[in-house]
Amino acid sequence: MTDTTNVSTRAESGRWRMLLLTMFCYLFFYTGRHNFGWATHQLADTLGISFEKVGWISFAMLAGYAFGQLVNGLLADRLSPRHMILTGGILSVLANICISFSSSFTVILVLWGLNGYFQSMAWAPGSRIIANWWHNGNRGLAYGLYTMSAGLSSVVTYVFSILLVQDNWRNVFRVPVLFLAVAVVIFFIFVKNAPPGAAAPHPPTGDQPHPKNTFAVITGNARFLAVCLSLGFQSMARYALIFWLPLFFIKSGSVWTSLLLPLGMAAGAISFGFISDSVFRANRMASICMGMLFCSLLSGLIYVLEIRSGVAAGALIFCAGFFAYGPQANFWPLAQELLGQRYVGTGTGVMNMTAYLFAAIGEPLMGKLIDMTGNKAVIFPTVAIIALLSAVTILFAMPRRPSPGSLSRIPAF
Template identity: 25%
Template sequence: MQSLGAHRRYQIGVFMLAWGSYAAVYLLRKPLSLVKKDMQAEMGLSTSQLGWMDTAFIFPYALAQMMLGGSADKLGARLTMGSCMLLSAASMFSFGYWNIFPLLLFLLFLNGISQSLIWASTVKGIVAWFPGDEQSTVLGLLGTSAFVGGIVAAATAVRLQMIGWRHCFALPSAVVGLLGLLVLWLFRPPPSKHEFNSDIDLKSKREIRQGSAPGLTQIFSIRGMTETALACFGTKAVRYTMLMWLPMYLYEELEYKEVQAGLLSTVFDVGGVAGSVSLGYIADKFFNSQSILCTTFSLLGSTVAFLLFLYTSTFGMTFNILFLFLAGFTNCGSDTMITGPIAAQLGKQDGRNMQGSVIGFINGFGTAGAILEGPTIGFIASQFGWKSVFYVMFTVALLSALSLTRAQSKSPKTITK
């Protein structure tokens, strides 16, 4: 009993470290969306250039996940996650103090590469500590770190923005760097008798340790992989559109004050927190642990939420808050399900030890949708208006739901515990 009690304390401690560390990396993602207007005014940047700044971060973030996603399988979650956090902090520490646009793009590029492997490493490190009948709930809770991190990052950036937008990066970089050191020190795997990857066969584990990381052929041999990756592509494209452009939309189109727009944009993240926690529980309780089916309904709900937000946008703050919350609940909650429990189960399909590779690939391929988001949304907003942006998000969310329906029909067993 004493051993089990001590193990539970270690589980909680490792989870809290992972949760706090992943939340912290958003301190180096969120500020850019909030300071765009200031950068545009001070540096004379065009809307299109602001879009390319999004792409400078997101392109390497997506590509490195797809190409290097096996690093967590090969090097281990602790070393991969901690090192990437330190590199991310180093790349963004001086970001606010430069005026050279190409250099800013280069620093964002380095930050994208550095952050690309952190989520896959975090999930891989956590699932080893918890049994299968707890993993959907645990990963749902872990997914809230992204949205709480976004909220805290927005509030921090708004506060620092009052001093000047150039001060929004150095202090957050120091925090991320410190947590990266703690990860290298403390984020260790459980003793073998407590490891909950027993459904992964020994041959697969040995191949990864010897450096035989999974290739694309192996990844795409997994049933339902292609459809799940496509659904993630669309879901993240919509999520990053909201993450990067919502404050500007609230400021320009709905005429909120700059601080109000920054704080109101966090309602979408608050909805994401609620969705991440709730969808895993809902899948277990009402969908017989069929995460893909539950997530499909959630994505369909997001299409309704985006349209309702658009059509009631001029009705006042109460309606804005309500439908931003619902949009965040359904879209961000779906993102967490796809890149967490669904991807983790696909990585263990048929005894494979490919969780890091599969999570990285799905998350990276999904983030490729966010690559197109930057210049595409900038172009649509400037040429056709903000209403067209919401119609595009509605269409993409609907196609994502249809793709998950196909994945459900091909591989229903991969998403059950």
């Protein structure tokens, strides 16, 4: 009995250790891509370009990230996740540093697009590691904590960027990513892809489904596709806030208020993991719908009330971040629940590809909208509409209950 207890204790300790290591690594990943929003104003002035063109640079990164999710999600089921995360992190650091020395729109556009692909080498492999260690029990909590680390990564990036952008926008691409370089090395040294003695994190080559068959399974699942569509709108709303809110607050002179956005996002991530497991009894889709409805309402209120500073503005921004990002913690377990353990990496990659493809499309459109209206606050009603679309589309993924009379029509055998 004692031996069994010790084994169980070691297993529990091991899965928490791997989760915390993966969270620690991802805590610094956004320093390589969420830093961009803080450089937009000075970057536009330095290069002499419009905000629409700045939006196209952002588009390049998000499009590269979306494409990378499709590829790296598939690879996460076949290659070593820890090697993929190390490679992506180091290449992202190098891309950021190269951008900091460039004064060419085209060069920055290409490098930022490549950086998107490098950044995509972390999320799906990290999800694969968590899936390998967390087969049963509190899976919503595990993914909630993992998503929270991404939200806190935005906080870390915002703090560095606020301090550095006042000096020179180029430092935003140089200093924060150094912490990413250290984090991925520590992660690589101490993390393990799967529990000792467990089955390999990916099946032997002869047992692997052909990529064509894998995508056939995924595209043939209508509920999963509805989840991807809802996640796409959620991500579009999220990135509209992350990339363009700094521009709004730099103009209004309340830059530190913007820090409440990622703080709210981090709080939302961990809270929604608990909400889905406890309050909604693992009904993640209902939790997502509720969260995106609140995000829509709050974004609309920020615009209508025209609050730009003070406690009220901070509270609204915090709550908008809470509900804009929190529901994302409920999306990731759906890949495993709707597709099964075998397709977790690929399913996560397809979901993230959709998310960032939508976010990419939104960036130049938002920049164009700001150029046309001359009003930075236009981001809030736009986010309200997008968040509402996310809430509506997740309804199509919910399982349909049979009508009361349908059971009587089932033939007897």
